[in-house]
Amino acid sequence: SYELTQPPSVSVSPGQTTSITCSGRGLRDKYVSWYQQKPGQSPLLVIYQDSRRPSGIPEQFSGSISGNTAALTISGTQAMDEADYYCQAWDSSTVIFGGGTKLTVL
Amino acid sequence: QLQLQESGPGLVKSSETLSLTCTVSGGSIGPSSYYWGWIRQPPGRGLEWIATIYYTGTTYYNPSLKSRVTISIDTSKNQFSLKLTSVTAADTAVYYCARQIFSCSGGTCYPDYFDYWGQGTLVTVSS
Numbered sequence: 001s002y003e004l005t006q007p008p009s010v011s012v013s014p015g016q017t018t019s020i021t022c023s024g025r026g027l028r029d030k031y032v033s034w035y036q037q038k039p040g041q042s043p044l045l046v047i048y049q050d051s052r053r054p055s056g057i058p059e060q061f062s063g064s065i066s067g068n069t070a071a072l073t074i075s076g077t078q079a080m081d082e083a084d085y086y087c088q089a090w091d092s093s094t095v096i097f098g099g100g101t102k103l104t105v106l
Numbered sequence: 107q108l109q110l111q112e113s114g115p116g117l118v119k120s121s122e123t124l125s126l127t128c129t130v131s132g133g134s135i136g137p138s139s140y141y142w143g144w145i146r147q148p149p150g151r152g153l154e155w156i157a158t159i160y161y162t163g164t165t166y167y168n169p170s171l172k173s174r175v176t177i178s179i180d181t182s183k184n185q186f187s188l189k190l191t192s193v194t195a196a197d198t199a200v201y202y203c204a205r206q207i208f209s210c211s212g213g214t215c216y217p218d219y220f221d222y223w224g225q226g227t228l229v230t231v232s233s
Contacts, residue, residue, distance in 0.1 A: 001169070031209050033219035035153075042202060042223040043145075043153065049209060054221065086153050090209075090216050093166050095143070095155035 002091040004098035011104045012077045020101045022070045022087030030089045032070040034063060037100075038083045046085075047072060079105050108132040110203050110224035118197075120233045124190040128203030128224060129183075136161020136181040141206035141217035144177060144188045146199040147226075154199075158206055158217050159186055166217065193231045200226040 004024045012018035022032060032050050035043035045054050047063035050070065060075045074081055082105045087098040114126035128142070135142060143158040157177040158166040165177055171190070179186040190197060202223050209218035 029211075031211065031218055035220075037153075042226055043220070044223075045219060045221050048207070048219040048221070084152075088153075088219065090218055093216075094168060095145075095158065095166075095217070097145075097153040097155060100152040 002089075002094070002096050004087050004089060004096050006085075006087060006098040006101045008099070009102045009104065011106050012074075013106055014077060014079060016077055017073060017075045018077055018103070019071045019073045020085050020087075020103065022072075022098050023068055024089065024091075024096075025068060027068040027070055027089065028065060030091065032063070032065060033088045034061075034070075034072045035086045035088065036081075036083045037086065043086065074103075077103075077105055081105060108205065108222045110205065110222060112201060112203050112224045112227040114227060114229070116228060117230050117232055118193055120194055120231055121192055124188070124193050124197060124229055124231075126188045126201055126203075126227065126229070127185050128187070129185050130205075131184070134181075135179065135184045135186065139208065141208060142179065142186045143204050143206045143217070143220060145202045145204060145220070145223075146197075147202070148196075148199040156188065156190075156201075160217075195231050195233065198229065198231045200228050202226045 034047040037043045051063040144156040159177045176189045204220040205222040206217045
């Protein structure tokens with residue numbers, strides 16, 4: 001079955017730029033979405049179709065894909081960006097989520 | 107503003123059937139170009155997709171759950187539902203309903219990302 005692999009955790013200092021990766025076989029041929037989830041809240045779509053940002057999502061969030069690895073980049077990271085982040089793609093008529101990455105703002 | 111609200115029992119006994127309904131307000135569930143899905147999240151763990159449905163009745167299921175899951179839609183009530191049979195403690199989770207947007211690539215269109223989510227409802231399976 002298809003899998004999306006994310007690092008379990010990423011740390012960043014306030015104001016710095018950080019990236020969270022998501023790897024999968026043949027990912028370059030699929031669209032990748034990214035979700036932010038804060039404790040006790042529902043997931044929030046922050047990136048869709050690899051690099052598009054929904055209305056209301058700050059420009060500090062950007063998405064990219066290179067080869068079989070997608071990346072969510074957060075520039076000027078703030079304490080409020082501390083959350084779990086999940087990538088997601090569609091493969092063989094199923095929705096696949098990555099295992100999630102806990103972003104810690106130190 | 108589109109809103110989704112999950113409803114159903116918060117406690118289900120082991121081996122019984124879990125039934126949840128998602129009521130959509132602020133928009134039509136169908137006919138429309140949107141898909142509708144269920145996702146769950148066990149306590150302290152990641153997201154797991156369960157199933158997706160289109161207003162025409164076209165369905166997609168997580169292969170690991172397919173034998174136990176049924177997703178259905180009632181456009182007259184603007185609702186869609188989930189049934190999960192033979193539940194065990196492993197089915198304890200927060201269950202979310204969400205709207206799913208289709209994407210097209212290489213001439214094929216398919217349900218893709220989730221743009222609106224319900225607040226989620228915790229379902230605990232008890233022995």
